[in-house]
Amino acid sequence: MSWFLLALVSAISLASADAFTKKLFPVSTGMELVAIRFFVPAVALFPVVFFLPYSQLDLTFWLLMVLLVPLELLAMYLYLISIRDAPLPNTLPYLAFTPVFNIATAWLVLGETVTSAGLLGILLITVGAYMINLKLEHLRNIRSLVKPFLAIRQNKASLMMLGVAAIYSVTSVFSKQALSYIEPKLFGAFYYFCIGVAALLWVGFSRPRSFNVLKKQKLHYLFIGSLMVIMVISHFLAIADIEVAYMIAVKRTSLLFGLLYGYYLFHDEQIRKNLFAGLLMLAGVCAIILT
Numbered sequence: 001m002s003w004f005l006l007a008l009v010s011a012i013s014l015a016s017a018d019a020f021t022k023k024l025f026p027v028s029t030g031m032e033l034v035a036i037r038f039f040v041p042a043v044a045l046f047p048v049v050f051f052l053p054y055s056q057l058d059l060t061f062w063l064l065m066v067l068l069v070p071l072e073l074l075a076m077y078l079y080l081i082s083i084r085d086a087p088l089p090n091t092l093p094y095l096a097f098t099p100v101f102n103i104a105t106a107w108l109v110l111g112e113t114v115t116s117a118g119l120l121g122i123l124l125i126t127v128g129a130y131m132i133n134l135k136l137e138h139l140r141n142i143r144s145l146v147k148p149f150l151a152i153r154q155n156k157a158s159l160m161m162l163g164v165a166a167i168y169s170v171t172s173v174f175s176k177q178a179l180s181y182i183e184p185k186l187f188g189a190f191y192y193f194c195i196g197v198a199a200l201l202w203v204g205f206s207r208p209r210s211f212n213v214l215k216k217q218k219l220h221y222l223f224i225g226s227l228m229v230i231m232v233i234s235h236f237l238a239i240a241d242i243e244v245a246y247m248i249a250v251k252r253t254s255l256l257f258g259l260l261y262g263y264y265l266f267h268d269e270q271i272r273k274n275l276f277a278g279l280l281m282l283a284g285v286c287a288i289i290l291t
Contacts, residue, residue, distance in 0.1 A: 006238035007247050011254035013231040017224050018092070018254070019261035022083050024220045031210035033080040034073075035203050039214055040225020041232065042196025048189040053182065061181045065194060068171050068178070072195045073202060075167040078160040086157035088262040089274055092255045094161040096129030096281070099249035101169030106244040109173040114243065117287050122249050124284030129255055131277035172244050179240050188236030192229075246288050256281055 017037070025036060082091045099122045106112040114122065179187055203210050214221060239247045256278040263271040 003238045003241040003247060004250060006234045007250040008253065010231050010234040010238060011251045012257055013227045013234065014251070015254040015257035015261060017227040017231065018083055018258060019088070019265055020220075020227075021080065021224055022088065023265050024217065024224070025213070026084070028084070028213055029207070029210060030077055030081045030084075031203050031207040032213040033084065034077055034199050035210050035214060036221045036224060037076065037080065037228055038196040038199040038225075040222055041192050041228050042200055044225070044229050045189045045193040045196065048186060048193055051186060052190060056181055058181075061178060064174055064178045065191075068174055068191070069194055069198050071167050071171050073199055075164045075171065076195075076199070078167075079164045082157040082160045082164070086155070087266065088258045089270065090155065091157050091161045092258045093129035093277075094158055095165050095168075096126050096252045096255055097162060097165040098168045098172070099246075099252060100126050101166055102172060102244050102248055105169045105173045109177060110244065112243045114246070118243075118246060121246075121284040121287030124287060125249050125252055125281045126284075128277040128280030128282075128284065129252070131273075131280065168248070172239070172248055175236075176239055176244055179236070184236040184240035185233060188232050191236070192232040249288055250285055253281060253285055 021033065021036065025033060028036065103114060103119070103122065175187075175191060178191070181187070182190065235251065238251075259271070259274045259278055262274075
């Protein structure tokens with residue numbers, strides 16, 4: 001059960017980082033948001049480089065890192081732009097499709113399969129996330145029920161988040177493959193350190209003035225960065241002990257916490273409908289736990 005509690009900690013810390021990034025930095029550019037999210041983790045996790053078992057790391061491990069780091073940067077950039085430009089209920093729910101994609105990616109890469117109850121749980125989480133974008137008038141006829149999905153074509157932020165979900169379904173399985181080389185806690189810290197350094201280099205070379213945002217609101221970005229450190233360590237400790245699709249499904253309850261933040265920080269007017277959808281997601285989590 002420890003994996004579940006760790007996944008829940010990861011979900012809460014991620015939802016908190018998302019909500020406070022949107023609240024505290026509403027007009028920051030994409031590059032500034034990348035700097036805010038990665039500066040503290042890159043610095044805080046630096047000591048891990050002195051404890052790596054370098055003799056155990058072969059070419060395959062480093063090739064995995066070369067594949068994963070750019071994908072993580074792309075996903076985080078799209079993720080931050082998405083939550084900045086649109087209400088959280090219109091973007092975060094699409095992230096729930098990651099465990100659905102994981103059914104395929106985890107089977108192809110790791111040979112992992114899910115039970116019937118596990119599949120039910122994943123589907124409930126996805127349906128609940130989808131319902132968040134349903135309006136009451138959509139329930140009047142079947143054709144209207146597909147409107148939220150069709151609207152993705154017109155909603156750039158939602159489309160970006162669906163792309164993020166697809167990217168995370170790939171990075172989650174390949175990063176678990178890398179866990180065979182290093183213990184989860186150590187790998188998670190090193191992995192996010194590498195992503196943080198790559199992000200800061202990317203910002204530094206492409207838009208160095210984005211670092212100016214770090215000179216202001218120091219306590220704010222330190223707070224957000226600390227949440228990200230907690231998120232990544234709990235993520236890798238959890239994913240080492242359970243199938244990828246299950247862990248990611250539980251972590252996607254961050255969407256439910258995001259809805260609560262949307263209500264308290266941004267005054268979301270559809271909180272009742274959204275919470276009902278959130279309860280479906282929780283039912284899905286229960287189905288996964290009982291497998």
